[in-house]
Amino acid sequence: MFEQLTQLVQQYGGDAVVNNTAIPNEHNEAVISETSTSIFAGLQKIVSEGGGEQLAGLFSGTSSIDSSNPVVQQLTQQVSGNLGEKFGLSSDASSGVAASMIPQILSSLVNKAKDPNDSSFQISDIISAISGNSGQASGIMDTISKYGMQFGLDQNNDGKVDISDAMALGKSGGLGGLLGKLFGK
Structure with missing residues (x-):
């Protein structure tokens, strides 16, 4: 799961990181790597703090994947803070990188997980990876199924x-x- 997430971060990191003059070129690869790590850790943190229903809403398509989404907000804050701390980026630069990449990455992750022709991402594998294979994984999957049932899926x-x-x-x-x-x- 982490490798696939890193590929998505690399895919969407062109404009936000590589073509960003606020990030020195010698840090591009490290910033992309840190972004992947921070997103994965952020998703794990959301699950550990009881945010399973928020993630279920994200993966079931009942919540939008934009700056108004609490998951996007939390991940943006975490990624922004980590980039600023580890690379000395200004608040504007680090939050700009996070705000431009997080919605794109999550949208792509959700779309790939829902695509029956793309076996690289499975919702159950994603949930298991970020929940540490705990009992929370089945709760999140149950919530996704419940929302899907309500919407006639x-x-x-x-x-x-x-x-x-x-x-x-x-x-x-x-x-x-x-x-x-x-x-x-």
């Missing part, structure tokens, strides 16, 4: 929301088809 009516439902949703018109059903169109 149990496409095969087996009482749970899983990858087979995502595949069926894709065949039935995807999110547009689901919204059409919800609004009677």
Whole structure:
């Protein structure tokens, strides 16, 4: 999981880090590495502090992945603080890096985890990795399933929301088809 997260940070680190004049070029690789470590540690901290429902909302798609999201806010603060402390970046520079990368990385992570054709990220693997394989993982997965059930995502009516439902949703018109059903169109 950490390796995949690092790949996403590298993917989105071009403008925020490499092309950023506030970050000396000799620190680019270390800043990207620290960003990955800080995001992973931040996700673990959210779980350990009882924020499983926030993460479930993130992965189930019931909450937006922008600066108003509490998970995005907490990760942005953590990454910004760590970059400022470890690399002597100004508050503006470190918060700018974090604010531009965190929503992109989380959006990509969630989209990849939901994509039935992308086996590199599985929601259950992500949750297990950040919860340390504790009992919290099953609670988060239960919450994701509960939200999915409320929004009619149990496409095969087996009482749970899983990858087979995502595949069926894709065949039935995807999110547009689901919204059409919800609004009677």
